[in-house]
Amino acid sequence: MSRIIWILAVLLSHWRRHPMQLATLLIGLISATALWSGVQALNQQARSSYDRAAAAFGGARTPMLAGKDGAAFPQRLFTDLRRAGWPVSPVVEGRLQIGGRSFRLLGIEPVTLPAEIGNAPAIGKGNSQAFIAPPGQTLAAPETLSELHEPEGASLLASNGASLPPLHVQPQLAPGVLVVDIGVAQRLLNMPDRISRLLVGPAKEPRLPLETVAGDRLRLVAADAESDLERLTDSFHLNLTAFGLLSFFVGLFIVNSAIGLAFEQRLPMLRTLRACGVSACLLNAVLLLELVTLALAAGIIGLVCGYLIAGSLLPDVAASLRGLYGAEIPGQLTLKPQWWIAGLAISILGALAAAAASLTKAARLPILVAAQPQAWQQQQRRWLVIQCGVALVVLIAAGGCLWFGDSLLSGFAVLAALLLGAALALPALLELALSLGQRSARDALVAWCWADSRQQLSGLSLALMALLLALAVNVGVGTMVETFSRTFITWLDGRLAADVYINAxxxxxxxxxxxxxxxxxxxxxxxxxxxxxxxxxxxxxxxxxxxxxxxxxxxxxxxxxxxxxxxxxxxxxxxxxxxxxxxxxxxxxxxxxxxxxxxxxxxxxxxxxxxxxxxxxxxxxxxxxxxxxxxxxxxxxxxxxxxxxxxxxxxxxxxxxxxxLDGRNLIDQATLKADSTRIFNRTFAVTTALNSFTLGIAGVALLTSLLTLSNSRLPQLAPLWAIGITRRQLASIEVLKTMSVALITTLLALPLGLLVAWCLIAVVNVKAFGWRLPFDVFPLQLLELVGVAMLAALLAALIPALKLSRMQPANLVKVFANER
Amino acid sequence: MNDRRLISRRVFTGGAALLGLRPRHSLAQGFAGLGEKADGFAAVVPGKIFSFPEDLGSHPDYRIEWWYITANLVDSSGAACGVQWTLFRQASKPGPEQQGWASQQIWMGHAAVTRMDLHRFSEKFARGGIGQAGVNAKPFEAWIDSWEMRGLNGLNDRTVAPLELTASGADFSYALRLGADRPLVLQGDGGYSKKSEREQASYYFSQPFFTATGRITIDGKPVEVSGQAWLDREWSSQPLASDQTGWDWFSLHLNTNEKLMLFRLRQNDGTDYASGNWISPAGTSEPIAPAQIKMTPTAFTATEARRLPTAWRIEIPTRGLAIETTALNARSWMGTSFPYWEGPIRFAGSHNGMGYLEMTGY
Incomplete structure (x- = not known):
């Protein structure tokens, strides 16, 4: 045991000497976990409220009998069916205006309500006498009570003057739903002896055929495992998930580069440990232990951040879901324990995946071979070729998906393959651009700059890929949102042709x-x-x-x-x-x-x-x-x-x-337009927010890659310093180099982003929402994004450059003294 | 606690379960809280003149009421079996009956089929006022959902025959036709049945002389059956004393064509209140004094963490009766919302025959 602790202490000493690397690793893990789990929290919150809505006494999950034309039918059919052996329970449904808001009123009959239906047990068996007997109860979600500003036990007054039974909190209910006894609902909705639908319980008794009892007045609607809301909002959640996934991968890029570097730098240490008698098995176990510990710590912080992100996005998500689909989502996040466990698991799995290459390498470490800390950069040519080949395959797959695919999922697959392919092809393209530059260079220092940039490429490529992805997605989403809002406003102008709207x-x-x-x-x-x-x-x-x-x-x-x-x-x-x-x-x-x-x-x-x-x-x-x-x-x-x-x-x-008439049933065109525009803007508020997060993370990835590289680059820079180039010059060369590489990446990101936008507009939107928008390019927006990207690159390059310009000459000299 | 004041002869409870009492723990309290006072409901007093068919119908002024049929049958292969059909009515509060969904009546139905090797049961609930369950005196019809006890053409008010009885559950169903040639029998003292030494009592009459024929279907396999059946009609507003915790109830068809109704209400202090009626083949009903009845459990069966006396020795020296009873199926457990034991029994000794036993409060 003490052996493990000692090995761990030796391994951890590396992080003490390279706190920046540790920070990079943690930032990568934290941001990956945070965005992924934040998006998951939003999805989970929304799904659980759909469940609540669906479980509200016979959503689509219970088979039911409905009127032929969807209209209410006489109550007599209920007793006739019961007497014919049908295990049916009546439901009355309607909208009720209370205090300027419209609520969904459900009248249920707890005595016959099948126990299997959603939240029935709480009402059917709990205290049905209090629910049935006067004054009865109005069951409502806690959110509904706070929205109404009424305490439990208060009696509401509907806009038509009818009074409701005292309020009673029922946490399983969806917000915006009021549940009363069927008799009360018939009175409130002015539907005496009429029923909206009949829920069919699972009891298996002999029963007469439906037609014998009800003629053609009723039809059986089979149960549906998925609720209507779930189906409708699927595309919305898929959008969120796609963004969460993208951010997760960008975060993993950071983790991968940090871990890769740390392992390379620790190779001499690992070799020494092995030489001291630590078995390969034990060493690997401890390496794994170290990684899992770090991932756990980062995962916990990431989850807290994810919670905060979800909490801050929730109002917009809730507003757009309500505006688009009429789905009510409570404004308070409630998370299940599974969410925390899944978040930690994804953090650990992500770290393991990002570290897989390094771990295998350490596992196979030959004990007697001299360690080569920078060996990873030497094989880059071979890598470039392989990577380029993979990129080609992935891009072909994207084309295949586009050609043959016909679903939203295939739309997203096209997007994913396109982005992945482009990212993989990026180093090769950069290499091409840089070697062209090198060929055109006359001055020796300029030629060295190009050559050094090429040499740096493999260390930076992951960060640059992250930047490319973030930028491309940004261009794509920005273009789509802008197109949408313009199209929508023009459309709204035509659609809202009347000046005043009345609903009597x-x-x-x-x-x-x-x-x-x-x-x-x-x-x-x-x-x-x-x-x-x-x-x-x-x-x-x-x-x-x-x-x-x-x-x-x-x-x-x-x-x-x-x-x-x-x-x-x-x-x-x-x-x-x-x-x-x-x-x-x-x-x-x-x-x-x-x-x-x-x-x-x-x-x-x-x-x-x-x-x-x-x-x-x-x-x-x-x-x-x-x-x-x-x-x-x-x-x-x-x-x-x-x-x-x-x-x-x-x-x-x-x-x-x-x-x-008041604001609900009398509205002028301008107000209606403003309301509609507001709802639509909120729909994309979440997308835009996640988009900025992703770009932020890409910036961090670039910064951390440059920081980790800056330490290892001393051997390359020291000879230049030794032949008379000042530290200040060296620093500005470094900044310029980073900026030029970032610029090339950004310029490559623009066409890719437009391709993404086209995919979103022509493939994803059509599948998700059923409408296609005209495809417009907004040059100003693109220019703005180039500026932002360059600014991010500048910021990222500045810190290592400043470090370099202030570096003690002694450190540079040491490179020669401290030969490997 | 007023809502808990519900009672039935045997299982009151549908109501109790429905009103949110989780029966298992509150069984004793449920009974204990029952019916010390009528509390606005009509009171049961001695000297009532029964009239038919009106008293076959429901008495909504009283808190609780039931229509209860048990049948001892044999199928075509000679195997014994039993059938139970029960409809309970219970009012959640006194006062004139409200119309529609506002009705304060709640109905509960139990049906069961028992053979030596199986016991199947089912349960139904319904609210009054809308026609899902109810009882009409004329033409006589008692129903809950698809279960019915219905007077056939030519129903005789004095014998309540012929009747048709149907019920079905997920895995059983039955349809019986009941006939009788002797009039209804008043239990207790002219239909006034005391339930304690104090004022607790109910109105109670029976038709113990039914002959039954029909068909029982279990797991889709129908068999023809025939035998004898017993109807109990009882209603009350305060039939149990606060210290009474449950009862053991017998309805016995003696081979001499005599009938015997016996019950024992168990009290907190370990003593019992026993009562019964001896019914002659001609239908003359004579009360049996509590002191003359000796009921002793002789064997127990453990069911669902309960220990139930499923075999008994019964002695009524003044009638020269000393019998030992055994259950057709010791596991005739009614696992309904308010569970109890009810099943066919047979007996031998000074008299031979068969009957039904109901035990609650265990």
Whole structure:
């Protein structure tokens, strides 16, 4: 045992003499662990809240019976089915306005609720009498209570004046959901003796066929292992994961270069230890122990940093998930123990992977061969060739993925292969550039500079690769976000054509408002709107009613359309489809789609395809009059107004005063636009933040590589100093060299970044969201990035250069005295 | 603690479990808290005049009520088996019955099939007010989900026959047709059944003279069965004393065509309150004084960490009865929300025959 401790002490003494190397190693491990686990924490948080939402009494994970057209059905069917042996439990669902916010209200029946359903045990068996018997309970997540600023036990008042049972905290529930007894829900939602759906329990008893009991009024919806939210948000999380993975690898680059250097420098020490009688086995074990200890320490710090990163990104993630998908994520991070364990494991595994080459080398260390601390730089030519070959293969694989792949995952594979291939090819390209430079050099010192840069390449290449990757991803993501925000704003301008939007509480109210508006001279047009919900191939689809009016004909943006599309829309046998739907169903102009409608299928010829950014559901736009004919029961409460400019504020305040409309059901175009833009900006806030983190880490990688190299470069620099070049000159040469190598890398990163952007826009976005954006290049943005990269390189080169310019001449002399 | 005041003759409990009492620990307290006072529910008093078919239906003014059928049957190969069908009603609070989901009634159903080699059971819960479970007096029909006890055409109010009885679980089902040619029998003293030396009591009548034929299906294999069955109807608001912890209840078909109902309520202090009725072949029911009844366990079976007396010696010297009972299946454990033992038994001695035994509070 004491032997192990002594060997460990000898090994660790290296770090005492090279604290910078230790710092590099730890920074690499910490940043790799931090970003990876931070992203994992965000994903985990979101997924667990989807679980909570899905488990809220029969999300998609429980088979259920739903009304034929999705509408509520008589309660009588529930008792009829129970008496026919069906283990069903009724659920009533609706939205309830409380204090200006809309909540999802669920009415459940705890006595028949299958015990297997999500959080049922807590309610079904725990205290069902308190839940059922007056005054009953309103179950809500702790987050909902704090959002409402109400204590447990308080009785809420809905906007329609109905009072809810006292609040009771139920931590398993998702935020924004209120659960009450079914009878209470029927009263609150004004659905007497009606039921939204029936959950089907797993009990296996003889039962009559569904049709015998309910005719064709109900249909069985099979359980789905994945919740709707999970499916919808998959692409978002894949994005996050991809970024986490990228940062992780960049971090490992740092670790690899630090460990590689440390092992090379310690080779004489290892040889001496072996010569002193330490067995190869023991030495390797201790080396491993050292590495794991370091990885553990760094992993713990990395996890804390990851927690902080996740905590600071969570509001944006939550906001974009809510804005895009309506998914409620609590604003407080709660992490499972698995997260901590997985984080430590990834730190250790990462360190082992990064150190694998060095460890194998140490394991095979021949005891009698003289140690060659710098031997690793001598084989670089052979390495370059091999690496170049691998790069070629990887790039070909990227092309293959692009050509044959058809999924989001293959899109990301294209990206990953492209980046990896480019990174692997980088040293060869740099070598090529530098040797061209060397050939063109006349002056001896300049020639030496080029040659020395080439010699330095293998030591710097990992850091430069990290820089290349970070820059390329930065260019790619920056271009995509910029393209998106421009496209989106133009699109929004066309889409939000009306000046004021009203959503009345019911049809009668809408008619009153319409009558009143008809007498206002400043109102130029009243445009009715409406939506219906249906399903195509099992996926929900919205049907949007567009009134036949010049406002829409002139402004509504169509990506592709048939001739006279707007005229052909009038009769009601044609429709426009959203880009997402068109891609999903592989539809083109002139194709036909069948949509379930109350009176039988509605067949539409597609005469236009339009962009519908940010909508996870597919959408079909039809003539409003036709929509109301086919879906007679849709609410006609939505109105868009064209109003003379300058009259909008007065009209809105008149509407507010006259009909008691507020910010939720009366909104002007400018506010709506601002809201939409805000949601979209937040969607990419996370991407941008992670992007900057990655660039930061690449900068650190460059700095640490240069720092570790600076020590080993004395033997190269000392002869120059000895022939009369001052330390100051040497230092500026070093800075210049680093800058030029970084510049070449950055210039290589630009086309790669544009390629990445194209991949994101044309492959990943299309698969993830279903829309394709025009591809634009933003030269200013690129220039800015080059500046940032050069600044990072300068900063990274400056510290070792300063060290060099202030180096004691004695140290330089020592190189000659202290010959190896 | 008012909510805990629930009771049934045998298993009250569905309700108790439903109301959030985790039965195992609170069994004794659950019983102990039961029914010292009627607390706004209608009280059980001596001298009630029963009327049929009304009293076949439910009595929502009372806290608790049940419809209970046990049948001792033999299948076509001569093997003995038993069937249980029970519907409990319990009101969570007194007062006029509320409509719809606001109803304060909760229903619980138990069904079981017992053979020498197996015991299968199932349990159902339902809220009142919506038609998922309930009892109509005329035409007579008691149901919870798909389980039914239904009067067939020509139902005689005095005999409650003919009846059809159905129930099913995941791995068993049965359908029986019950007939009887003798009228209902009032238990206790003219239907007033005392449960302690104090005021605890219930209204209680039976139909012990049912003949049963039908079919039992276990694991998809149907067998024809026939035999005799016994209906108990009982309701109360305060049937147990606070120091009573459980009971042992017998319904016995003697080979002499006489019937015997016996129960023993066990008390905290180790003493019992025993009672019973001797029913002649003609249907005349005579109470048996507590002092004349001797019930002694003779063998025990360990089930689920409990020790249950599954064999008994019963003596009623005034009737010249001294019998030894054995269970058809000693593991007739009802592992329902509120667990108990219930299964067919047979007996020999001064009299021979078969019957059913229910034991709670172990």
């Amino acid at each position: 509480s019911d049809d009668a109210r809408a008619n009153e408002i319409r009558a009143w508006l008809g007498q206002r001279p400043e109102v130029q047009a009243i445009l009715p709107g409406g939506r219906a919900e249906t399903e195509i191939n099992g996926a929900p689809v919205e049907i949007l009613g567009l009134p036949d009016h010049a406002t829409y004909r002139d402004h509504w943006p169509l990506l592709r359309s048939a001739n006279n599309a707007w005229v052909r829309l009038r009769p009601g046998d044609t429709g426009f489809v959203s880009e997402q739907l068109a891609r999903r169903l592989n539809l083109a102009i002139g194709d036909h789609i069948d949509m379930p409608a109350p009176g039988g299928n509605w067949t539409l010829e597609i005469v236009g395809i339009y962009a519908d950014y940010g909508n996870p559901k597919g959408q079909v736009a039809v003539n409003f009059a036709a929509l109301t004919r086919r879906f007679p029961n849709i609410p006609r409460t939505r109105l868009g107004l064209r109003v003379a400019p300058g009259e909008i504020p007065a009209l809105m305040s008149a509407l507010q005063g006259k009909f008691g």
